[in-house]
Amino acid sequence: MGHELMGQLVQYIQSYLSSDQTPGAAGNMFWVLVYILAVFVGLSIAVIAMNWLERKILAHMQVRLGPMRVGPHGLLQPIADAIKLLLKEDIIPAEADVAIFWMAPFMVVLAAFTVFIVVPFGPTHAVTDMNIGILFMLGVSSLSVLGIVMAGWASNSHYPLIGALRSSAQMVSYEVAMGLAVVSAIVMTSLNASGTGTLSMIGIVQAQQEQGVWFIFKFFPLGLIAFFIFAVAMVAETNRAPFDLAEAESELTAGFHTEYSGFRWSLFFLAEYSAMIAVSSIAVTLWLGGWLRPFPNLLSGSTWDLIFSLFPGVTFLFLAAMCFFNAVRMPKHPFFRIQTIGLAGFGVVLGLIGLVMLVPAVRIRVQDIFWFAAKVAAFMYLYIWYRGTFPRYRFDQLMQMGWKVLLPMGLGVLILTATAGLWPLIQHSIWHP
Amino acid sequence: MAVDTAFNMAPVATPFFFYMLSGIMLIGGILVITRKNPVHSALALITVLLAQAAIYLMLYAPFVAGVQIILYAGGIMVLFLFVIMLVNIDRAAKERTFNSQWLVGSVAAIALGGLFVAVYVKGGNIFPEHALSVIENDNTQKVATMLYGQYMFAFEIASLLLLVAIIGAVVMAKKRI
Amino acid sequence: MTDSNSSLSHLDLETPEKPFLDANELVINMGPQHPATHGVLRVILRLDGEKVLGLECVIGYLHRGVEKIGEHRTYTMFNPYVDRMDYVAAVSNGLGYCETVEKLLHVEAPPRAQYVRVILAELNRLASHQLWLGTHALDIGAITPLFYTFRDREEILKIYEKYCGARLTTHAFRIGGLQYETYNGFEREVKNFLSFFRPKIDEYEELLTTNRIWVERTKNVGIISAKDCIALGVTGPVLRASGVKWDLRKAQPYANYKNFDFDIPTCQNGDTYDRYLVRMAEMRQSVRIIEQAVEGLPEGPVMAKVPKVMKPPAGEIYHSIEAPKGELGYFIVSDGSTQPYRVRVRPPSFVNLQALDLMCRGQLVADVIAVIGTLDIVLGEVDR
Numbered sequence: 001m002g003h004e005l006m007g008q009l010v011q012y013i014q015s016y017l018s019s020d021q022t023p024g025a026a027g028n029m030f031w032v033l034v035y036i037l038a039v040f041v042g043l044s045i046a047v048i049a050m051n052w053l054e055r056k057i058l059a060h061m062q063v064r065l066g067p068m069r070v071g072p073h074g075l076l077q078p079i080a081d082a083i084k085l086l087l088k089e090d091i092i093p094a095e096a097d098v099a100i101f102w103m104a105p106f107m108v109v110l111a112a113f114t115v116f117i118v119v120p121f122g123p124t125h126a127v128t129d130m131n132i133g134i135l136f137m138l139g140v141s142s143l144s145v146l147g148i149v150m151a152g153w154a155s156n157s158h159y160p161l162i163g164a165l166r167s168s169a170q171m172v173s174y175e176v177a178m179g180l181a182v183v184s185a186i187v188m189t190s191l192n193a194s195g196t197g198t199l200s201m202i203g204i205v206q207a208q209q210e211q212g213v214w215f216i217f218k219f220f221p222l223g224l225i226a227f228f229i230f231a232v233a234m235v236a237e238t239n240r241a242p243f244d245l246a247e248a249e250s251e252l253t254a255g256f257h258t259e260y261s262g263f264r265w266s267l268f269f270l271a272e273y274s275a276m277i278a279v280s281s282i283a284v285t286l287w288l289g290g291w292l293r294p295f296p297n298l299l300s301g302s303t304w305d306l307i308f309s310l311f312p313g314v315t316f317l318f319l320a321a322m323c324f325f326n327a328v329r330m331p332k333h334p335f336f337r338i339q340t341i342g343l344a345g346f347g348v349v350l351g352l353i354g355l356v357m358l359v360p361a362v363r364i365r366v367q368d369i370f371w372f373a374a375k376v377a378a379f380m381y382l383y384i385w386y387r388g389t390f391p392r393y394r395f396d397q398l399m400q401m402g403w404k405v406l407l408p409m410g411l412g413v414l415i416l417t418a419t420a421g422l423w424p425l426i427q428h429s430i431w432h433p
Numbered sequence: 434m435a436v437d438t439a440f441n442m443a444p445v446a447t448p449f450f451f452y453m454l455s456g457i458m459l460i461g462g463i464l465v466i467t468r469k470n471p472v473h474s475a476l477a478l479i480t481v482l483l484a485q486a487a488i489y490l491m492l493y494a495p496f497v498a499g500v501q502i503i504l505y506a507g508g509i510m511v512l513f514l515f516v517i518m519l520v521n522i523d524r525a526a527k528e529r530t531f532n533s534q535w536l537v538g539s540v541a542a543i544a545l546g547g548l549f550v551a552v553y554v555k556g557g558n559i560f561p562e563h564a565l566s567v568i569e570n571d572n573t574q575k576v577a578t579m580l581y582g583q584y585m586f587a588f589e590i591a592s593l594l595l596l597v598a599i600i601g602a603v604v605m606a607k608k609r610i
Numbered sequence: 611m612t613d614s615n616s617s618l619s620h621l622d623l624e625t626p627e628k629p630f631l632d633a634n635e636l637v638i639n640m641g642p643q644h645p646a647t648h649g650v651l652r653v654i655l656r657l658d659g660e661k662v663l664g665l666e667c668v669i670g671y672l673h674r675g676v677e678k679i680g681e682h683r684t685y686t687m688f689n690p691y692v693d694r695m696d697y698v699a700a701v702s703n704g705l706g707y708c709e710t711v712e713k714l715l716h717v718e719a720p721p722r723a724q725y726v727r728v729i730l731a732e733l734n735r736l737a738s739h740q741l742w743l744g745t746h747a748l749d750i751g752a753i754t755p756l757f758y759t760f761r762d763r764e765e766i767l768k769i770y771e772k773y774c775g776a777r778l779t780t781h782a783f784r785i786g787g788l789q790y791e792t793y794n795g796f797e798r799e800v801k802n803f804l805s806f807f808r809p810k811i812d813e814y815e816e817l818l819t820t821n822r823i824w825v826e827r828t829k830n831v832g833i834i835s836a837k838d839c840i841a842l843g844v845t846g847p848v849l850r851a852s853g854v855k856w857d858l859r860k861a862q863p864y865a866n867y868k869n870f871d872f873d874i875p876t877c878q879n880g881d882t883y884d885r886y887l888v889r890m891a892e893m894r895q896s897v898r899i900i901e902q903a904v905e906g907l908p909e910g911p912v913m914a915k916v917p918k919v920m921k922p923p924a925g926e927i928y929h930s931i932e933a934p935k936g937e938l939g940y941f942i943v944s945d946g947s948t949q950p951y952r953v954r955v956r957p958p959s960f961v962n963l964q965a966l967d968l969m970c971r972g973q974l975v976a977d978v979i980a981v982i983g984t985l986d987i988v989l990g991e992v993d994r
Binding site for chain 3: 058061062063064241242244245387388389390391392393394395396397
């Protein structure tokens with residue numbers, strides 16, 4: 001009996017691997033849980049990596065080195081920060097509303113993480129494929145505004161409240177522009193052979209695959225303008241530079257997370273980076289072809305497919321080589337022995353991952369995830385670059401830009417995209433009334 | 434789909450989810466009217482709206498559920514919270530609640546209760562025909578064809594109404610145009 | 611502040627819980643501890659929502675009684691104290707003081723000393739403007755130029771350290787000339803610095819001048835007209851950005867500035883963006899001056915014949931120089947003894963700070979920070 005059940009279980013697990021649906025669509029609970037766990041772990045690692053990358057990249061842009069002491073080249077710095085934040089005293093302001101104070105970071109993290117259910121890392125590599133995928137993502141990320149308003153309120157102090165209201169006003173304003181840009185991209189999905197568009201994230205990427213062009217290049221320059229509008233709106237949506245007035249230290253009103261310390265603050269921070277990754281995922285899926293490899297038309301054919309499928313393994317091997325190179329360049333002093341060994345060990349781990357990724361069976365499955373992650377990583381770099389380069393917008397200029405510049409642009413792009421998409425039909429109806 | 438029947442998911446969970454979600458909505462609704470702190474009431478209302486969105490999902494209307502989350506929970510409730518927080522800064526929540534309209538309130542509650550009982554007794558026969566076919570994948574398309582086809586006029590009138598409301602609010606609130 | 615519009619005397623600022631007469635007005639305190647006030651400056655803002663109706667500066671948190679100390683030190687002993695006033699541009703302070711006492715003593719520094727003084731003072735102007743640029747950009751949100759300007763400022767500080775042993779409070783000059791002869795390789799290092807630095811100004815400009823966000827944050831912010839500048843006594847780049855071509859190096863030349871060929875950059879509008887452009891152009895002009903000074907550095911003694919015990923004849927004198935922040939003036943009254951009777955310093959930041967109220971009227975709160983940054987004040991100078 002037990003053996004039979006085991007056999008059934010194994011068959012259940014294996015049967016899914018050969019299907020072509022996402023686990024949620026197939027109703028396969030085991031794999032759903034596996035994917036959720038993978039998303040959770042992957043997101044946490046991504047946030048930790050983002051923390052380190054942001055400090056290092058920003059530092060290198062500012063002609064300095066960034067963290068170098070905690071671990072080789074500061075690689076253990078995010079872990080040290082996390083431990084420090086966990087060990088800090090949990091301060092709750094005296095008159096604060098404890099229930100709301102407790103719930104606010106929870107709400108923001110919930111919104112930031114739930115969004116990843118529909119993010120498509122590959123044609124079958126999403127937790128589920130809702131047919132309202134993009135609508136779900138926009139909706140749930142608008143729930144994080146609630147968390148911010150709650151955080152400002154619960155702090156029971158004027159300046160965090162004003163900061164929270166400003167922050168949420170900014171987020172709500174730029175959601176409108178984001179929505180219009182998203183609708184322009186959705187309109188483009190309906191221009192495929194079957195004639196119906198789709199809101200499902202996997203369907204959008206498959207529409208790009210079918211039409212043979214990434215939507216950023218479609219109806220040039222309309223796709224580009226829509227992408228640009230979304231790119232600006234998403235930076236404002238996540239309260240990052242140059243739209244970070246609400247959390248800047250040199251302004252009068254403090255940010256909404258002023259009264260939060262320790263682990264609660266780190267939850268806000270986690271949610272901010274997750275939200276950044278989430279909106280970048282939307283941008284990548286809608287305009288940059290999701291998991292599709294670059295140049296599918298220009299460099300097509302099985303040899304090019306092979307070359308592009310080697311990219312994940314080669315990337316990891318390259319990172320491993322960089323680790324070894326820097327390990328060799330470490331100072332030859334007894335104090336640095338552990339760091340050198342650590343860096344070399346890290347390089348070995350990366351190298352092994354790279355070698356595993358060169359195996360054909362793994363290659364096929366992993367390359368979609370790799371291209372998606374690479375594109376999202378490019379967006380993360382852009383975020384950090386903006387922070388290092390741009391001054392901050394004043395709040396009224398920020399709101400002006402959201403309502404008076406991006407919104408009309410979004411409307412214009414939407415109308416022009418719809419016209420361009422229906423042009424054959426319009427032409428036909430003009431000449432054959 | 435080669436899925437073993439022992440692990441088949443579909444209809445077993447539905448009553449459970451329905452009762453759970455309805456329970457959440459009821460409890461949330463009661464919390465809305467019984468809390469002293471208006472921010473707590475607003476948050477309870479948000480839970481009610483989210484549970485309602487889940488019920489829409491169960492009715493095979495994912496588009497309506499998504500729009501409910503975006504507009505209601507993420508837009509209108511944020512507006513509510515803004516107003517509560519900006520107006521209520523000095524803790525007027527500590528006021529005592531008052532119950533001076535109990536006669537009218539009871540009459541309204543009894544009438545509503547009678548309505549619920551009537552619906553329960555009559556069951557599905559209240560609605561003359563099925564409004565929409567319940568294929569989940571088509572919900573967005575179906576809503577779109579209806580909204581922009583059959584009900585186009587009503588849609589435009591509704592948006593014009595909203596525009597008038599926005600302009601009216603701006604005119605009334607600004608100190609000078 | 612005797613202007614009735616901005617006087618806050620009808621408000622009781624000590625007990626702010628008392629209700630105010632005007633319900634729309636909010637009084638906010640930008641306390642002495644604030645990351646953007648460039649020192650311990652307290653600004654009390656009267657706001658209507660986001661708009662500034664007026665403000666009042668409360669100063670004195672850094673008052674150290676420098677002028678009183680001056681009455682109890684000999685002229686030579688007082689020399690190190692003047693560095694600590696405008697600690698960002700210490701060399702200029704020393705230049706002003708030494709020249710004033712030299713005028714009192716009817717002594718003139720030898721030409722070589724004057725050329726070296728010009729080189730060091732202009733390097734000081736560059737260092738001060740670099741610090742201004744870094745901190746001003748940081749306040750407005752551009753966090754990167756700070757690191758670039760400080761990296762380049764290091765080179766100037768290295769030259770100072772090699773010359774007189776100190777980076778910040780240099781005490782570089784003596785009454786009558788210089789104490790130290792320039793070190794071996796001084797001219798070579800200054801020339802290397804100039805060729806290193808010239809493209810850096812372009813680097814700073816590339817980051818900010820045409821940056822749309824920078825322009826929006828600084829254009830039409832903190833406008834002050836030429837008439838108001840002159841009425842309030844505002845000098846320095848603030849005055850020049852409002853259109854008045856007044857620079858003491860040309861108008862009342864000192865320390866052999868007549869021998870050098872340079873321009874006075876001015877702008878028309880008097881807003882923050884113009885002040886930024888004027889200071890960037892001044893940096894380029896300083897580079898020109900240093901170049902010419904290093905080319906034409908004469909040989910000779912560096913110290914004039916000055917008595918060991920200085921007893922200037924009784925009298926008074928006012929002498930001012932063009933410090934990086936404006937007109938820095940010294941008014942010294944001597945009663946014939948070894949210690950001055952009165953040393954009064956006219957710091958440029960103190961007088962420029964008066965204009966803050968006028969410049970911030972009608973601006974938003976976020977602009978107040980930009981305006982404080984653009985005035986380029988140093989609290990050590992304001993309070994003394």
